[in-house]
Amino acid sequence: MPDFSPTQYAVPFFVLAIVVEMVWAYWRAPGAYEPRDTLVSLSFGLGSTLAGALLGGLSIAAALAAYQYRIFDFGQQWWLMWWAWPLAFVLDDFKYYWVHRAGHRIRWMWAAHVNHHSSQHYNLSTALRQTWTGAFTFGLLFALPLVLLGFHPVMLGIVGGFNLIYQFWIHTEALDKMPRWFEAVMNTPSHHRVHHATNPRYLDRNYAGVFIIWDKWFGTFEPERDEETIRYGIIKQLGSFNLLWSVFHEWIGMISDIWSSPWKHKLSYLLREPGWTHDGSRETSDMIRDRWKHRVGDVAAPKARNVADQNPIAPPQEAA
Numbered sequence: 082m083p084d085f086s087p088t089q090y091a092v093p094f095f096v097l098a099i100v101v102e103m104v105w106a107y108w109r110a111p112g113a114y115e116p117r118d119t120l121v122s123l124s125f126g127l128g129s130t131l132a133g134a135l136l137g138g139l140s141i142a143a144a145l146a147a148y149q150y151r152i153f154d155f156g157q158q159w160w161l162m163w164w165a166w167p168l169a170f171v172l173d174d175f176k177y178y179w180v181h182r183a184g185h186r187i188r189w190m191w192a193a194h195v196n197h198h199s200s201q202h203y204n205l206s207t208a209l210r211q212t213w214t215g216a217f218t219f220g221l222l223f224a225l226p227l228v229l230l231g232f233h234p235v236m237l238g239i240v241g242g243f244n245l246i247y248q249f250w251i252h253t254e255a256l257d258k259m260p261r262w263f264e265a266v267m268n269t270p271s272h273h274r275v276h277h278a279t280n281p282r283y284l285d286r287n288y289a290g291v292f293i294i295w296d297k298w299f300g301t302f303e304p305e306r307d308e309e310t311i312r313y314g315i316i317k318q319l320g321s322f323n324l325l326w327s328v329f330h331e332w333i334g335m336i337s338d339i340w341s342s343p344w345k346h347k348l349s350y351l352l353r354e355p356g357w358t359h360d361g362s363r364e365t366s367d368m369i370r371d372r373w374k375h376r377v378g379d380v381a382a383p384k385a386r387n388v389a390d391q392n393p394i395a396p397p398q399e400a401a
Contacts (some may be wrong), residue, residue: 087242095249099205105255106204113254117322119206124324125196126209136216143221144234153231160236169232170240170291173224177244177290180223182301185285185366190218191355192331199327201314203277208252213328244290248273268293271305278311281373284366316356316369331355 106113155162184194193212200207227237251273259269268289276287286303289296296302305311319327338350338358346359356365364372 087239088245091246091249095205095209098250102205102253102255110254113202113204114206115202118200118202119204121322121324121327122200122206122210125211125213125327128213128324128328129209129211132213132216139216140221141234141238144224144228144237147225147228148234151229151231155231155233159231159233165232165236166240169227169236170243172227172232173237173240174244174289174291175295176223176227177241178288178295178299180220181288181290183223184218184220185288186354187352188331188335188355188357189351190220192335193218195315195331195355196328198277198315199319201312201318203252203254203274203311203313205249205252207277208249214332247291252277264293266292266294272296272302274311275303275305277313279314279316280309280312281370282306282309283311284370316364316366 103114155165159165181194184190193214196212197207197210200210224237228234248268251268251270253270254274256270258264258271259267263269264271268287268291272287272289272293275283278284283303286301287293287296288301293302319330321327335350339347342350342359349357349359354365354367356363356368
């Protein structure tokens with residue numbers, strides 16, 4: 082079967098869509114784009130592509146090795162098994178939910194995934210903020226069960242590519258809510274804006290890739306509320322447009338914590354959730370949400386979401 086990467090064919094669409102959104106933002110939401118922020122996002126996309134070309138072969142080799150031990154065999158012409166493609170797409174999205182959730186709950190994986198959340202703006206260029214260091218987090222382990230079930234790694238790579246293509250268009254404020262039936266099943270711009278928010282109510286919610294049903298089934302769904310202004314970025318904002326700092330700041334912070342902590346806590350700084358400290362000097366997302374609920378309950382400030390209200394960049398600050 083010839084090599085096929087669906088994402089490379091989607092790049093012209095990505096570029097065109099970003100240009101169209103920029104034109105929309107010029108007239109309707111001037112704060113949606115910040116030139117330096119957009120340049121960092123585009124640089125992330127380029128660097129991620131290069132990192133994938135350099136390190137992706139290791140993941141492919143590992144997956145092909147595991148495929149030799151598959152439980153079910155779809156035959157040598159597995160790509161002709163029409164029923165396997167939609168099944169692979171759904172199961173791969175289920176896998177994506179869990180690897181994405183782990184990327185927010187395990188600091189080692191968050192060190193790579195935080196790149197995608199580091200912009201204080203939410204637009205189509207933000208979708209290109211992909212990690213350069215994902216190969217070092219062994220997210221491939223989440224895909225091994227599918228490989229062992231008999232899905233060829235190439236098939237999983239293709240459906241995974243279409244999964245990423247789908248997720249591109251949901252990184253926008255130009256679209257409000259989709260029809261109710263669509264919002265009920267699919268991931269949408271509204272659902273994904275919640276995922277990129279730093280509001281205590283929204284922290285670590287809506288991990289879905291394509292199907293929002295996973296979040297609804299496993300208790301991580303939160304709807305977007307029109308009365309609450311969304312604040313984008315990360316709890317401690319970067320406060321910088323330096324590309325290398327944007328890429329590696331969490332790795333640096335994690336290694337620093339491991340180095341300076343007592344021996345009995347070192348592994349916890351690697352495997353526990355972001356924000357955890359042995360001395361309680363910082364807060365996890367759960368702690369921030371619980372403190373917020375204790376203070377104000379489940380009621381948001383009565384203020385409509387407006388992209389023009391977003392600050393272009395803010396200095397680093399700890400969570401309130």
